[in-house]
Amino acid sequence: MKKLFAGFLFLLFILEGSVFQWLLPQAWGSTFIVIPQLVVSGMIAISLYLPRRYVLLLSFFFGLLHDVVYGPALGISAITLPLVAYGTYRMAAHVPPFQWVAGVLTAWGQLIYLILIYGWDRLFDFTDVPVVLAMWNYIIPSTLFNVIIGYPIFKVIHLIYQKKRNRSIIFDTILR
Numbered sequence: 001m002k003k004l005f006a007g008f009l010f011l012l013f014i015l016e017g018s019v020f021q022w023l024l025p026q027a028w029g030s031t032f033i034v035i036p037q038l039v040v041s042g043m044i045a046i047s048l049y050l051p052r053r054y055v056l057l058l059s060f061f062f063g064l065l066h067d068v069v070y071g072p073a074l075g076i077s078a079i080t081l082p083l084v085a086y087g088t089y090r091m092a093a094h095v096p097p098f099q100w101v102a103g104v105l106t107a108w109g110q111l112i113y114l115i116l117i118y119g120w121d122r123l124f125d126f127t128d129v130p131v132v133l134a135m136w137n138y139i140i141p142s143t144l145f146n147v148i149i150g151y152p153i154f155k156v157i158h159l160i161y162q163k164k165r166n167r168s169i170i171f172d173t174i175l176r
Contacts, residue, residue: 002054004160005046009062012038012153017069025141035142037110039066041150043081044109045157047089048097059085076120084113099154106150107143114139 016038021027024034039062047055063081067074088109095101118134121127129138 002050004164005050005157006058008156008160009039009042009046009058012042013062013065031137032141033138034145035114035138036149037113037142037146038149038153040081040084040110040113041106041146041153042157043085044088044106044150045102045154047085048092048102048105049157049161052086052089055085055089056082072121072126073124076117076124080113080116080120083116084109087112097158099151102154103147103151106154107147110143110146110150111139114142 016036020036020038024036026033043055043059043062046058050058059082060078063078064074066077066081071077088105091108092101092105118127118131118139127134
């Protein structure tokens with residue numbers, strides 16, 4: 001099951017850097033910039049179901065992969081993504097994984113992730129965009145976009161989890 005989650009996150013990583021770049025408003029000349037964070041939405045959904053260590057390890061790996069491929073410096077996403085995944089894991093431990101809970105946690109996680117990434121970029125002087133402009137032009141549109149896209153991601157992860165959880169011993173023996 002864990003291999004399926006890692007494979008699905010890798011597929012989201014590929015989609016976020018290729019297909020979604022053509023569909024975003026900035027590709028069509030808009031002043032709003034939407035940053036697709038499909039892996040973050042996937043990690044938030046996975047943190048509802050999997051153990052803490054696996055969530056932290058997987059989020060660190062994909063954060064480091066994101067830094068290597070897209071980031072201006074190593075470690076920014078590799079630190080921020082496990083932090084958001086752990087916070088989501090801790091909050092999800094107190095509530096059942098309903099759809100509305102996943103939506104609220106995705107919105108919270110995306111907002112915190114984008115604010116932390118902006119803070120890191122501002123700290124290391126990778127950007128000089130003021131906070132208010134970044135909030136209205138980057139962070140809020142990206143959060144809304146990622147929450148909307150996060151719902152199908154949650155449904156796929158929930159489907160994978162339910163399929164693997166509902167298997168019986170006889171069915172597993174037949175498949176081998």
